[in-house]
Amino acid sequence: MESMSVQRPIPVEPGIDEWVGRLKNRYGERITGELHIPARAGCFDDLPSGLDSRLRQALTARGISRLYRHQSLVWQALERGEHTVVVTPTASGKTLCYNLPVLNQIITHQAKALYLFPTKALSQDQLAELAAINRAGGLGVRAFTFDGDTPGDARKAVRLRGDIVVSNPDMLHQGILPHHTKWAQFFESLRYVVIDELHSYRGVFGSHMANVLRRLARICRFYGSQPRFVMASATIANPRELAEQLVDAPVTAVTQSGAPQGEKRLLLWNPPVVDKDLGIRASARSQTLSIARLAIEKGFKSIIFARSRLMVEVLTKYLKDRFDQDPRRPPRILAYRGGYLPTERRAAEVRLREGSVDCVISTSALELGVDIGSLDISILNGYPGSIAGTWQRLGRAGRRNRSTLGVLVASSQPLDQYLVRNPDFFLGASPEAAHIAPDQLLILLDHVRCAAFELPFDRSESFGAEPLAEILGYLEQQGVLHQEGDRWHWMADSYPAGAVSLRSVAEGNFVVIDIGGGGQKIIAEVDFSGAPLTLYPGAIYMIQSDPYQVERLDWEGRKAFVRRTRADYYTDAIDYSRLKILECFEHTTVGQGAVLHGEVHLVRRVAGYKKIRYYTHENVGFGKIGLPDQEMHTTAVWWQIPPRLLDESFPNRQQALDGFLGAAYGMHHVAALRMMAEVSDLGRAVGDSEEGWVATVGNEGRGSLRGSEWEEIPLESSRCFRPTLFLYDNYPGGVGLSAPLYDQRNSVIEQTLRLVSQCDCRFGCPACVGPILVSDEVRGYSAKDAALQILQMFREAPGD
């Protein structure tokens, strides 16, 4: 809410402009695109006439004498009793949009409000914000957080005395709704539900959230209240649609920001080519580091976004080696990511706000609205995977009306390369739409179970779009519900919400325990899905760039025991997926092959890991990993070509297989772009569709086969060679990605063809068909051509 008081002239920072000019002079060929958004003046309205005088006084005390237009529009919509979503950029006074009407209702009507933030850090921020207004106006409003950290003896006070309860969806789901009778007074007076960071509720999390809100609405109906939903979102293409899906009701959208905005510059940065034959460019990491070093030396404060926790640690180490060598001085470089303990994260947030950090390196954990003070430059090490996410991260620099710079450094990933080579696509593109599938059967079933525990279901009720009676009947067969007359009652000795995680599909976080120095100290947490890839015995696990080696992993107990080490390398896991087709829903012929859509069974093995030396990035060894395989059922789209045709079109199986692997690589990335999903939401695999063999790119860069025991098998040995190219929904049961993917099968092939054929490389590179280590001369053919040939065979109208 800062900076919204008086319309001040927007200060121009000559430093940044001058620096950008110098960068352009020196590295002009690396800058493929540039965007300049000039400063914009604000648009204001008077304070609303219905505003209580105490609140008016609180605002005046904070220097606020009028509202931004969007704040005033939200006020009006809520006055009319409408559910509202407001879409505004960072630093546009978003929190006042909901705080003002909420506080007004509380002090005039003794109403109650529930605030939901996706993370605990945001809850803490919000509480500080509310406390400030409260003090300024002497409002006497009691705002408390209620989350996993709330001590047991304080919980009762929060339930009974809280006017505003600040919590998160997980707590609502597991701690509040199943105990609603203890919250009866709160629900009876609940007038507003505030949902901030709406855009983060997409995919699996969003689908769960929609169901949690269905349960919340059901409980509120029971207590006779009908709260209004006030939502705030970063820029996405479909805020209203998403909000309406989440709250299951019409929603008014306020999409024009009335806040003034500082000048913004954006550079698209492509690392220079270092080996033209192999199409290898300098790494994004090296470029990001150079830009960051220049910025820090120049005295700018910057934030670097990395795409993985590992990359955060690697970048932090390099920058610390440079800038934090003197242990007597406070560190200038800070890493921030999920997995650090809450206390450590809170301390980092404080240091950021104080401005005592020159450069923070983060994953998407800081993408959300945690207040991190004022920053000048935001550097994205690689394309975050979505346009909305890119703007969200770029927006973290310059919250206070200053001119700022964003630099998107492209990696060698296909999407990155596509974007920096086609700057118009990115600069002109509208942000993605957020999709959720609240009626995905597994998710719905989970929440019907939870809802039945909370209150018995009546025959007249509905819950989601699927026929409720069938679901209840199924749950009765499972023995968890019992029908008596027109009601279904909970009947099992269990607590269903405890078994449902909103964020991931499997339960149970792993804790990382330091056993150095004789004691046992928990130093980090890793979620279930990330554990096999980061906590295998032998793995180097990093915290603030300090390396720890995993000595033992207790899989059942969800614990990893680590010890400080001095290794000069880091580790990277290698995993394989094997799929078996269970059922085909639909299929059609495309070109010379066929494309099918259906249900598959997937087995994933993390087979081993590579040791990679710092700085040189040479591979200094391998290790084996003996973790249990992970299995799931999901939905997929797969492509096949008749074996006879394959034999006729390719001189040998090796070429055909390399073609399949290369095509799969390109298609995977293009599909993610088409589906507006993260690359990790989809998985890819090339296999024989019967769980017989699975193809991987081996160490030497050629495709090879692994058999049912994951052993390497000769390519010519299998009797029938029928490679199948799978793109699958990477969540158990699927979250609705494969049906639209099947519908877009032709554009995926067409765009992949364009991506591969337009690539500068000669015989394949990470930007088109994946890393190819073996040259044409050695292979005797081009893997890129092989991939193009496979893609042509899947083309709807070959030869066009």
Added chain:
Amino acid sequence: MEGKDRDTCLAAALGGQVIAPGLLLIERRFDLSANHGSHPLSLLNQLPEDLPTDHELLPHQIVFLDTETTGLSGGSGTLAFLLGMARIGPLELKVRQLLLSRYCGERPMLEQARFWLTEGITAVTYNGSGFDLPLLTGRCRINGLPALFPAILHVDLLHFTRRAFSKCWDDCRLATVERQLLGYRRYRDLPGSQAPQAWIDWIQRQKWKALEGVCQHNRRDLLSLAMLLPLLSAVYRDPLLKGADLLSVVRGHLKVGREPWALGLLQNHRAEIGEVGQRELMRLLNRQERDRQLHLACGFDSYCAHPGSGPAIG
């Protein structure tokens, strides 16, 4: 089988009667001349006042309460399917159990419970504040009924047991209390943890045998709970008799302002109270002395060290 017929069958099997659709009443009386464990039930009629409760406990005003539920995890999906209540009469302990034979019996069960509870003044439970009471309060809310427990006072014997014995025993479960204090051993008892499944078996498959075990288990709980009251009183009168933690008991008395009890215990057991106890004793004696001086200064010519009725010590 129709719901009504099921109610009747179950009532016949368990020796109870149907008092509302889905709700049975089972009544049993236990002669006060009989023993429970190694102590006579007749102790119930002469309750001493040594337990440091906030208010007076009179035998005929007490309702002992214990529930059996469909789960132990708590939350709105857990309900009490058996609600047992016991009252002390002149000659007998009367146990009344309300048992759900169907879900629809819950509302009349809560209404009936309310009626019987308000016949007394104080509900006595074992872990009621942590479990039974919040659960019943929640069930009343779900059924749109007013809460049961502003209507009646409550004493949770678990608190007093913990205070006296948590340092001496491994745990303070009722089974431990029965072994250590009551001299009572259960034979062929259905473990409480099997109660949820017993009710589920009845609802889903009309198997009633285990329910009979649950009802018996609940009655035994109530008897032990009732007997615990006079025995725990004795512990608070003389903690060392049963090996309780003397200083904790002293603090229990002090917490409700019973200084004479505390002082009496410390003085009587001077040899056993150790350094901490001595300090506490000195503090109390100094305070007494200060009060006495204050009284004299105010012009009273005498000072009674034990105002009101003190404990019968020794």
